[in-house]
Amino acid sequence: MTQPHVTVVGAGLAGSEAAWQLANRGITVHLFEMRPKKFTEAHQTDKFAELVCSNSLGARAIDRAMGLLKEELRRLGSLIIAAADATALPAGGALAVGRAEFSDYITEALHRHPNILIHREEVTDIPAEPTIIATGPLTSPALADRIRELAGQDYLYFYDALAPIVTLESIKMPPCWRQSRYDRDSGESEGDYINCPLNEEEYRAFVQALREADRIQLRQFERDDERFFEACLPVEVLAQRGEEALAFGPMRPVGLRDPRTGRRPFAVVQLRQDNLAGTLYNLVGFQTNIRWPEQKRIFRMIPGLEEAEFVRLGQMHRNTFINSPMLLRPTLQWRHRDDLFFAGQIIGTEGYVGSTAGGLFAGLNLARLLRGDEPVVLPRETMMGALFWYVTHAEPKDFQPMKANFGLLPPLQPRVRRKRERYQKYATRALSVLDAWMKEHHILEDIVASPPSR
Ligand SMILES: Cc1cc2nc3c(=O)[nH]c(=O)nc-3n(C[C@H](O)[C@H](O)[C@H](O)COP(=O)(O)OP(=O)(O)OC[C@H]3O[C@@H](n4cnc5c(N)ncnc54)[C@H](O)[C@@H]3O)c2cc1C
Structure with missing residues (x-):
């Protein structure tokens, strides 16, 4: 044989x-x-x-x-x-x-x-x-x-282009709440997304922190390829591009209503379920190259994520x-x-x-x-x-x-x-x-x- x-x-x-x-x-x-x-x-x-x-x-x-x-x-x-x-x-x-x-x-x-x-x-x-x-x-x-x-x-x-992921049990609700934009849910939960609201002052402080954050230097072979970034912009690069860029981008609040006020917040960070068990949530559109300790500090500025337990931090390579x-x-x-x-x-x-x-x-x-x-x-x-x-x-x-x-x-x-x-x-x-x-x-x-x- x-x-x-x-x-x-x-x-x-x-x-x-x-x-x-x-x-x-x-x-x-x-x-x-x-x-x-x-x-x-x-x-x-x-x-x-x-x-x-x-x-x-x-x-x-x-x-x-x-x-x-x-x-x-x-x-x-x-x-x-x-x-x-x-x-x-x-x-x-x-x-x-x-x-x-x-x-x-x-x-x-x-x-x-x-x-x-x-x-x-x-x-x-x-x-x-x-x-x-x-x-x-x-x-x-x-x-x-x-x-x-x-x-x-x-x-x-x-x-x-990895966005950070946090455990569901570490997200504080309220202030966060469940809702999909314009209530377009899959019908499988009481709201597919978890939304963390920011008022104008919180938003501006958050954008400032992103702009000043210490970033990971890309390696030469990554820097040489511009498609890398333009295809999927890191959140800190978006923040650099204009004070309102995030509020009109991944943090736009359209189609959402904060149940505590009945009004649309100034900005939101949306979290989307990341595993079938529903124990993990990722920060939608928050791919980033900020250094890991800085990410924890800055993302914990988001209302409701003050005690977030990160199981993955963002990175791009x-x-x-x-x-x-x-x-x-x-x-x-x-x-x-x-x-x-x-x-x-x-x-x-x-x-x-x-x-x-x-x-x-x-x-x-x-x-x-x-x-x-x-x-x-x-x-x-x-x-x-x-x-x-x-x-x-x-x-x-x-x-x-x-x-x-x-x-x-x-x-x-x-x-x-x-x-x-x-x-x-x-x-x-x-x-x-x-x-x-x-x-x-x-x-x-x-x-x-x-x-x-x-
Ligand atoms: C720049 C960089 C830094 C990293 N730093 C870390 C770190 O600090 N810690 C960490 O845990 N992970 C790190 N990683 C991830 C790490 O590379 C991987 O986790 C690990 O090496 C992947 O193992 P692998 O066997 O899948 O691939 P590799 O270990 O990369 O092995 C793949 C092998 O396939 C060979 N190969 C490729 N194409 C062919 C082909 N066509 N024919 C024959 N052979 C081929 C390559 O020469 C290589 O030996 C880093 C990755 C990169 C790119």
Whole structure:
């Protein structure tokens, strides 16, 4: 009997993890990486799983979203997390790594694996054999063109423009209230939008704060592309363009009436539901490049958001990603091709650890498919399950990338008010659900090798 073989495209965080998961389940992997023949705008070495910016993989504690995600990956036998644990540096509550040692560990492990064949080549077409595409936020243009042909013109994006997201329970009502403009509701709630009203004085102080805010400097390759900004203006740039620009733009109050006064407010910030569970709301039209601590300070000036709990802050950068809610199943399989998977930041999961999670899960599911088992879906109580559920079930029209956060998890029953206690309970529930799920689906029983020891 011939051994099944697959192609993994991209040896970043997701592709390296996917290749490891497949190879450890007895599958021959052809791993394609275009570096060093061709570099992205951000990578600088020929190493696998290069960390292109910060050397931190986020919080360690499991009562932090990123810590929980790492613990889930650890339990699922992740190579990337084993490498991070083996090359960790002193960094307080964060898991920071020696950048070079981390990539060396992963590169060596993949080179040494008898089931992995490495090809230092750019892939310029979608392979016909079983494949995982994990080419990341800076996918090479030739392959991006092919993905766009496959996905359809409107479903591959080159930039993200993220508006902040807050938890529903941290929005104060009143002064905020539910209503859609001109009461044009979907009929599914008592008002699709949450509106935060500003009087003239509050509006002017808010615009002034936006104008003076400290911004993140764009990288050269982002500055070179003007389409980036003109397509989707950051809120602080709009504020610079004129004192009234926001009041006639995303903060226009037309079609709205403040129930406390019976009148239209001077300006409003509208919040739109962001997940099916209705626990998260995004600030509509508030994509921004303001530095994160400044964002919290300024957006908490909005009446009703004084104590907002931000699960995502705004940002804008070059980022190739597909419209996963339209194109992928929750197993990370392409909707119209069982043996084609996408993983990593290209599916809309943000950050090193979120990308690793996609690689692990796609690898695990492709291995199952090749063995004749059904691909699995992770329980939504787990951070990984909640993240993949989000990216495959978000509203396609407004889809933007997402990072792990507790707001994605189904609420606890009964509800827990204190944040610290709530997060601890989410984590305990996630890990016990994950353990049971792994047992039920015999997840680690087909592993034939484990991460190298140092
Ligand atoms: C400038 C920048 C800064 C960032 N800073 C951070 C940060 O500080 N913290 C954080 O958590 N996240 C950060 N990110 C996001 C981070 O890049 C991703 O979270 C993570 O690297 C994504 O993993 P990935 O495997 O999906 O993609 P990558 O790690 O980018 O891996 C994709 C791989 O595919 C290869 N490739 C691309 N096209 C082809 C092709 N056609 N054929 C063959 N190989 C190909 C690339 O060379 C690359 O090695 C940053 C991203 C950018 C662009």
